[in-house]
Amino acid sequence: MLTKIITVAFVASASAFVPAQNARVPTKLNFEYGEYDEKLYDHVAKTDLYNKWNPSSPRSTRNFNPFETFKSNSPDASGIYPGEPRYKDPIRGDVSFAIMMAEKADADARAASPKAGDAPGCPGCKN
Template identity: 90%
Template sequence: MLTKIFTIALVASASAFVPAQHARVPTKLNFEYGEYDGKLYDHVAKTALYNKWDPNSPRSTRNFNPFETYKSNSPDASGIYPGEPRYKDPVRGDVSFAIMMAEKADNEARAANPKAGDVPGCPGCKN
């Protein structure tokens, strides 16, 4: 008798963990990742994305400034920041002091000559 009660209690408690069946479960999310998703996302790739970026068009996974920071974070290869849904850690390139100094010079030159329309609050910016 005690075994039957124990078995019934075990089955009843296990059924609490079975997911409910819903009539309308989405099978595919409609989300497009960026051009460099799953590929090497180094300074060369970021520069290529920056050259294609249009600050006057709405921000998307294919139109974003890869050098823009938000809350001190850089975006992934799809323009998504850490902590946001669908963020994927990008495939990063090699790093050395010499590479970092060359990238720093390039970043300073780009900051000195921003694209037309690149102002805080523009449609293509996060900030």
């Protein structure tokens, strides 16, 4: 008799933690990752994204400046910064002094002739 009472009490308490059958549970989040998500995200990929970037259009996972920094951080392959929800550490390319010098030359060239509309506060910028 005592085992039946304990069993009934256990089942009643366990059923309190079972979700309702009619509760709506989202099955998939409506979030699109960037073009280079889960792919090599090196300087070539960033340059490709930069060439496709439109500063006049709203910033999104497909429209962002991959070279823009925010609070001294660089974005991932979807334009998300460390500390923000859905940030994913990108697959990074090789690094060497020679590669870094070539990237610096590209950065200097970009700084010398920015895209039209690229200014702090533009729709396509984080800053």
